[in-house]
Amino acid sequence: MNSRRVCMESKRNIHLPFPSTHPPAPKEWLRRSRRRGIFSLLALLVLGAVAGCAGNSNPAGGQAGIPVTVAKADLGRLGHGNLLTGKIAAIEEVNLSPKIPGRVGAITVDVSEQVKAGQILLCLDAPEIEAALRQAEAAVGVAEAGLAQAELGAQKAGAALDQARDSFRLAKANYERGELLRDDEAISQADFESRFEQPYVNATGALKTAEASYNQAVDQRDHVAPAQLNQARAALAVARSNAANTVLTTPINGIVSARNVDPGELTSAAVPAITVVNIDEVVTECGVSEQQVNHLKAGQEVKVMIPALGAGPFLGQIHTISPAVDPRTKTYSVKIRIANTGHLLKPGMFAEIDLDVAAEGLLVPCSAVVTEDGTTSVFVVRESKAVLHKVQTGPSDGRYTMIREGLEPGEKVVVSGLDRIKNGARLKVAD
Numbered sequence: 001m002n003s004r005r006v007c008m009e010s011k012r013n014i015h016l017p018f019p020s021t022h023p024p025a026p027k028e029w030l031r032r033s034r035r036r037g038i039f040s041l042l043a044l045l046v047l048g049a050v051a052g053c054a055g056n057s058n059p060a061g062g063q064a065g066i067p068v069t070v071a072k073a074d075l076g077r078l079g080h081g082n083l084l085t086g087k088i089a090a091i092e093e094v095n096l097s098p099k100i101p102g103r104v105g106a107i108t109v110d111v112s113e114q115v116k117a118g119q120i121l122l123c124l125d126a127p128e129i130e131a132a133l134r135q136a137e138a139a140v141g142v143a144e145a146g147l148a149q150a151e152l153g154a155q156k157a158g159a160a161l162d163q164a165r166d167s168f169r170l171a172k173a174n175y176e177r178g179e180l181l182r183d184d185e186a187i188s189q190a191d192f193e194s195r196f197e198q199p200y201v202n203a204t205g206a207l208k209t210a211e212a213s214y215n216q217a218v219d220q221r222d223h224v225a226p227a228q229l230n231q232a233r234a235a236l237a238v239a240r241s242n243a244a245n246t247v248l249t250t251p252i253n254g255i256v257s258a259r260n261v262d263p264g265e266l267t268s269a270a271v272p273a274i275t276v277v278n279i280d281e282v283v284t285e286c287g288v289s290e291q292q293v294n295h296l297k298a299g300q301e302v303k304v305m306i307p308a309l310g311a312g313p314f315l316g317q318i319h320t321i322s323p324a325v326d327p328r329t330k331t332y333s334v335k336i337r338i339a340n341t342g343h344l345l346k347p348g349m350f351a352e353i354d355l356d357v358a359a360e361g362l363l364v365p366c367s368a369v370v371t372e373d374g375t376t377s378v379f380v381v382r383e384s385k386a387v388l389h390k391v392q393t394g395p396s397d398g399r400y401t402m403i404r405e406g407l408e409p410g411e412k413v414v415v416s417g418l419d420r421i422k423n424g425a426r427l428k429v430a431d
Helices: 002-013 025-056 127-183 189-244
Strands: 066-072 074-077 083-096 102-107 120-125 247-249 254-259 274-288 301-306 311-321 332-339 350-354 360-365 370-372 375-382 385-390 392-396 400-405 412-416 427-429
Touching: 083 254, 083 332, 120 274, 127 189, 274 350, 301 332, 360 412
Parallel strands: 066 427
Antiparallel strands: 066 412, 074 360, 083 274, 083 350, 102 120, 120 247, 254 274, 274 332, 301 311, 301 350, 311 332, 360 400, 370 375, 375 385, 375 412, 392 400
């Protein structure tokens, strides 16, 4: 090999312009460069193969797939009732203000004070209303006196009528006797007219006058005077009502929860002056689904938790159940009353209600539900691949979650290995 190399170099050196004694360094460098290129190419091929193997280990899971466990979405009933939310409200609440506007004269209560039904809370300073009341009372007195006077006048007119009738009967009898005497020519015509006819005419006129006076007195007694008295009494009732409207009372037993005016301020019916609440018993309201509503009935006991108190649960009773669905929330309103001994429950507190009603629907294990960026989804297995489905969830009992939309009964959902898969990943379902 060496002799061949030397001969080849000798033959080539014949054409070289430089002496044959110089070493062939460029040739050696070229051979080394070729060897390095071969090694680099081999290294690139090895790296490409490794990268190809790594590329096969993508989220699709290769031929083997990512091992997961699945569960079937089935129709069923949750293990226990779900918690619904509501707010505590007083069983009774009244916003009170005077019926007439005016200046506040005195306030007898303050916030948090206990009050009884009928108790005076506020009085207006209204001297003109007091004066009108006294005037109306005096007018009633005058009308009552007028009625009594009418009674007496009717009695006198009756007596005068009786006397006029007696006089008329006597005058009539004399007149008839005088006619007989005149006809027998026992007396003259002039004597008849003066002694018998004129007294009869006078008695007749007096009777008519007495009858008219009596009828007028009776009308005064039976109609005019009573009407005047009724009118005065009606005016008195109005005056008393106006006077009563200057005094504000509470219609319920309870506690003063708000006082919005002070003495000397003007008040009106448009703005509540005082608010009274009865919290001996409180009420909370929640909305239930169509699957739950027929499992409830009035009088049924339920548990109510108040997170702010950290105590309980409190025992409540269903008071009313709405027969019609709320078109906005698509739920049925349920009102629950709760005894509030000690007044621990305050209006406005947040409440959690356990109706202990097992909701029915399409259920999946809670571990199958994925929530990301406000979107709730499940991975459905289709031809050994993971397919992400957006769903609308319902209540949960801690083990299972109800799916309202986005899933069909019988579909298989991934319940483990969710952190390793993406939409479209190839799966290996465990037996």
